[in-house]
Amino acid sequence: MRDVQESGCGSNPSVHALVADHPCYSEGASHRYARMHLAVAPACNMQCRYCNRKFDCSNESRPGVVSGVLLPDQAVERTREAMRRLENLRVIGFAGPGDPLANPERVFATCRPLRQQFPELHLCLSTNGLHLPEAVEAIVAHGIHHVTITLNTLDPVVGEAIYSWIFWQKKRRRGVEAARILLDQQLIGLSALLARGVLVKINTVLIPGINDSQVPEINRLVSEAGVFSHNVMPLISAPEHGTYYGVMGISGPTEAQLQQVRDRCSGAARLMTHCRQCRADAAGMLGEDRQAELKINASGGRVIAIQPARREPAPEPVLLAVASSTGELVDIHFGHAGSFRIYRVIGETIEALGEREVVDPYCHGDDRCVEESHSAASLNRLLNRLHDCHGVICSRIGYTPWQALLARGIEPVNSHAHWPVREALRQTARKLRQQRAQNIPMAAVAGMK
Amino acid sequence: MLALVITVECIACWACEPICPNGAIRVKNEIFRIDKNSCTRCEGHAELPQCVEICPVEGAIIDAEGRAMNPPGTLTGLPA
Numbered sequence: 173m174r175d176v177q178e179s180g181c182g183s184n185p186s187v188h189a190l191v192a193d194h195p196c197y198s199e200g201a202s203h204r205y206a207r208m209h210l211a212v213a214p215a216c217n218m219q220c221r222y223c224n225r226k227f228d229c230s231n232e233s234r235p236g237v238v239s240g241v242l243l244p245d246q247a248v249e250r251t252r253e254a255m256r257r258l259e260n261l262r263v264i265g266f267a268g269p270g271d272p273l274a275n276p277e278r279v280f281a282t283c284r285p286l287r288q289q290f291p292e293l294h295l296c297l298s299t300n301g302l303h304l305p306e307a308v309e310a311i312v313a314h315g316i317h318h319v320t321i322t323l324n325t326l327d328p329v330v331g332e333a334i335y336s337w338i339f340w341q342k343k344r345r346r347g348v349e350a351a352r353i354l355l356d357q358q359l360i361g362l363s364a365l366l367a368r369g370v371l372v373k374i375n376t377v378l379i380p381g382i383n384d385s386q387v388p389e390i391n392r393l394v395s396e397a398g399v400f401s402h403n404v405m406p407l408i409s410a411p412e413h414g415t416y417y418g419v420m421g422i423s424g425p426t427e428a429q430l431q432q433v434r435d436r437c438s439g440a441a442r443l444m445t446h447c448r449q450c451r452a453d454a455a456g457m458l459g460e461d462r463q464a465e466l467k468i469n470a471s472g473g474r475v476i477a478i479q480p481a482r483r484e485p486a487p488e489p490v491l492l493a494v495a496s497s498t499g500e501l502v503d504i505h506f507g508h509a510g511s512f513r514i515y516r517v518i519g520e521t522i523e524a525l526g527e528r529e530v531v532d533p534y535c536h537g538d539d540r541c542v543e544e545s546h547s548a549a550s551l552n553r554l555l556n557r558l559h560d561c562h563g564v565i566c567s568r569i570g571y572t573p574w575q576a577l578l579a580r581g582i583e584p585v586n587s588h589a590h591w592p593v594r595e596a597l598r599q600t601a602r603k604l605r606q607q608r609a610q611n612i613p614m615a616a617v618a619g620m621k
Numbered sequence: 622m623l624a625l626v627i628t629v630e631c632i633a634c635w636a637c638e639p640i641c642p643n644g645a646i647r648v649k650n651e652i653f654r655i656d657k658n659s660c661t662r663c664e665g666h667a668e669l670p671q672c673v674e675i676c677p678v679e680g681a682i683i684d685a686e687g688r689a690m691n692p693p694g695t696l697t698g699l700p701a
C-alpha cells in the first residue's frame with residue numbers, strides 16, 4: 173500500500189496539499205474525511221453499455237435519475253446541512269446522475285455560491301469526457317481542482333463494444349465513429365486539464381473479455397501524461413440491472429481477474445485500491461469511519477485531526493455474518509439471502525465457520541420490494557439464526573431489519589456493497605473492535621443515509 | 622409539421638430539455654411534455670429533432686401518429 177507522501181508527487185507541495193485531505197485520492201484521507209456528492213446534473217450525452225439510465229448505476233459514481241435531482245440552490249442548502257452534520261466534510265463531488273458536463277450551467281451555478289460560502293471545501297467533478305475540452309477553462313475558473321475521467325479504452329474498435337451511442341453535434345452517433353470522437357475528446361480534455369494544473373484521476377471499468385488488454389495500456393499512457401491516480405474498477409453487472417451487459421450475460425471480473433489486471437498496471441499513476449464506487453448522492457466516509465479521531469474546533473468550525481488512540485485494543489474475536497452468493501463479493505441484499513456465511517476474525521486472521529441456511533428468506537419481493545410484504549415472523553427467525561454474531565455484512569438492507577438488528581446488538585453493515593468479502597470482513601472487524609474499545613454506537617458514525 | 626409527443630416511457634432524465642432550440646419542452650413536477658405550439662421538429666435548426674437524438678429511452682418520444690421516434694432495440698442494442 174503506497175502512501176501519498178511517498179508517491180511521485182511528494183516533491184510538489186501543491187499537489188500534496190490537494191490530495192492530502194481528499195478521500196478519493198489519498199488512502200490516508202479516506203479514513204478521516206467525508207465527501208458528499210451533489211446530484212445536480214441529470215442529463216447525459218451518451219449511453220454506456222454498463223449503465224441503465226433509469227436506475228442507480230453501480231459502475232460510475234452516480235445514482236439513476238429516479239433518485240432525484242437537486243437544483244443549484246437546493247444543493248447549496250444540502251451542503252450547509254451536511255456541514256453541520258458531518259464535521260469532517262471536506263469534499264463536494266459532482267458526478268451525476270447524468271454527466272456534469274452535459275449540464276454545465278447547473279454544475280457551475282452550484283460551484284459559485286459553494287466557493288463563496290465554504291471556501292474550505294474541495295470541489296471535484298467526474299465526467300465521461302465528451303464535453304471536457306470546452307469546459308476546461310470554466311472548471312479552472314470555478315475552482316474545481318480535481319477531475320475524474322472515465323477512460324475505458326484507447327481503441328475505438330473496443331469502444332464500440334462499450335458505448336452504444338453518443339450525442340454529438342446535433343446527432344446521435346454510434347459505432348467506431350462515436351468511440352473515436354469520445355476518445356479524442358477525452359485525451360484532448362485530459363492534456364488540457366494537466367496543462368492547467370488540475371489534478372486528474374482516471375477511472376477504468378474492467379469489463380472481462382472486452383477491455384482487459386486495454387487497461388495496462390491506459391495505465392501506461394495516463395502515467396506518462398502525469399495523471400495522479402488510476403482507479404481500475406470491476407464491472408458490476410447483473411441481468412436485473414437492465415443494462416446491455418447485464419442482459420447479455422457479460423458479468424464482472426472475479427477478484428483474481430481484477431487483481432491480475434491491476435498487477436499488470438505498473439505505471440507511475442498510483443493505482444487506487446480504496447475506491448468504493450460511491451454513488452453520486454453519497455455522503456460520508458469512504459471506507460472506515462474514524463469519526464472518533466476528529467473533533468470540531470468550535471471557534472472556526474474547521475476540522476482538526478486528533479492523533480489516533482495510542483493503545484491498540486487487543487485483538488478480540490469478532491463473529492460476522494456475510495450475505496454473499498459465492499463468498500467472493502458482498503453482493504446480496506439482507507432480505508434476499510438464502511444463507512449467511514459466518515466468519516470469525518481475530519486480528520487480521522479470518523476463519524470461515526461455514527454457512528447458516530435461512531429457511532424462509534425475509535423478503536420475497538424484487539429489488540424494490542415494499543416493507544409491507546415482509547413477514548415479521550421470518551425476520552425474527554432470521555435474527556435468532558444470527559443471534560451470536562457481532563455484525564451482518566450485506567449489500568443492502570431495509571430500514572426495518574436495520575433497526576431490528578441494532579435492537580439485538582448486531583451491527584448492520586451495508587457500506588461494503590460489492591467489496592471483496594475478506595476486505596469487508598477486515599474493515600468491519602476493525603471498526604467493531606475500535607467501537608468496542610471506545611464504546612460508540614456504530615450507527616452514529618455510519619454517515620448520512 | 623406536427624409536433625412530437627413525450628410518452629409515459631419518459632424517465633425524466635432532463636437530457637432533451639436544455640437542447641430544444643425552441644424551449645418547447647416543459648417540465649412540471651418532473652413530468653415532461655412538448656408544447657405543441659412551440660415544437661417545430663427543429664426545422665431550420667437541425668436536420669433531426671434534437672430531443673429524439675439525445676433521448677436514451679426507446680418509445681419515450683412519438684410522432685403525431687403515435688410512432689416511436691426511437692423504436693425498440695434501436696438505442697439499447699438489446700433485442701426488442
Ligand code: SF4
Binds near residue numbers: 641643644659661673
Ligand atoms: S423536436 Fe425539436 S423543437 Fe420539437 S420538442 Fe424536440 S427538440 Fe424541441
Ligand code: SF4
Binds near residue numbers: 627638653675677681
Ligand atoms: S430525453 Fe427522453 S427520457 Fe429524458 S426527459 Fe426527455 S423525453 Fe424524457
